[in-house]
Amino acid sequence: MFVLLNDEFVNRNECLIDIEDRANQFGDGVYEVIRVYDGEFFLLHDHLKRLIYSLEEAKINYDIHHHNLADQLQKLVEMNNFKDGGIYLQISRGASPRSHPFPKHTQPTLIAYPIPVTRPLESQEKGIEAILHEDLRWLRCDIKSLNLLGNVMAKQSALDAGAKEAILYRDYNHVTEGSSTNVFIVKDGVVKTHPANHYILNGITRLYLFYLAELLNIPIVEEVYSIEELKNADEVFISSTTSEVISVIKIDDVQINNGKPGPIAQKFLQAFFKHKNIKHLSK
Structure with a gap:
């Protein structure tokens, strides 16, 4: 399985996250689950619009357009030859020594990967x-x-x-x-x-x-x-x-x-x- 880690595609066993990533210690991040039917995203635009809202409300500085996230997710589907299921993605505030306030000089961490979803x-x-x-x-x-x-x-x-x-x-x-x-x-x-x-x-x-x-x-x-x-x-x-x-x-x-x-x-x-x-x- 290929995973999108920040702006790189890596194998799942190569997807390494810092132990002090704020997702791990504070749940300090946001996420989306986007359905894929027959290899096509369902309402991707609306999921990404909500993702932007969550990022802004959580004050996480990540520009999905600068990172060409929509194109990256489409490439992720193609690289995994993924036809039916979901794409899970999360963006944390990033890795920093553990402390409650927002760190000043950290980079957000993005992870996205396919997950199995079958129609109920x-x-x-x-x-x-x-x-x-x-x-x-x-x-x-x-x-x-x-x-x-x-x-x-x-x-x-x-x-x-x-x-x-x-x-x-x-x-x-x-x-x-x-x-x-x-x-x-x-x-x-x-x-x-x-x-x-x-x-x-x-x-x-x-x-x-x-x-x-x-x-x-x-x-x-x-x-x-x-x-x-x-x-x-x-x-x-x-x-x-x-x-x-x-x-x-x-x-x-x-x-x-x-x-x-x-x-x-x-x-x-x-x-x-x-x-x-x-x-x-x-x-």
Whole structure:
């Protein structure tokens, strides 16, 4: 496997990172996972736009255009003859003697490499179960940072309970998102999802569903909703780069839509690949 390390392509066993890289000691960095279908990136422009946002918000001085990152990632796909899966990339603030303040003279460290991702066809066909879990993460979830311990612990709680996802809430009246997904509810034909603010990550697949909703004439609104609304929804579904669209058919002990994937989620899923050649969702 070839790995992109800063501006060089190296074999995986040659990808050496300093032990004092701030990604290791502080989670001081940001990342993206970009889907590849049939050798082509899906919504690369939008992922890189979000990467720029995360870098700016984290005050990491890395210019993706100066480094020709889009071209480098395309070359990475070609060098690995990579047809289907994901490209993981992260940019840390760089290596420096351990100290909390930003180092003054360090260079950011970039790593990118292919990861195996397969379509979750069984989950899409049958739906999944989820649990409710208190959202104990920091309040800058809009930054796609390497600080994922809260997400990891919530996801593991779901798996320990025999479920696939944890749906997070700040209080009874404030459901936010999943541990690694965005969450949507449907009531009376209207789709509702949390506003894109600092409480959630503005998922690229989330944005793609807004694009599809307009094409499909499905009403969709950004609005905070409660646990009661979640449990009484006609449908619940999640989205992410790796999940695409998956219905949630049970939350804790409450069955959703009689334990079957809902029709609106299925409409999104059926339309998902009809428009996947779109180059970008925003300027």
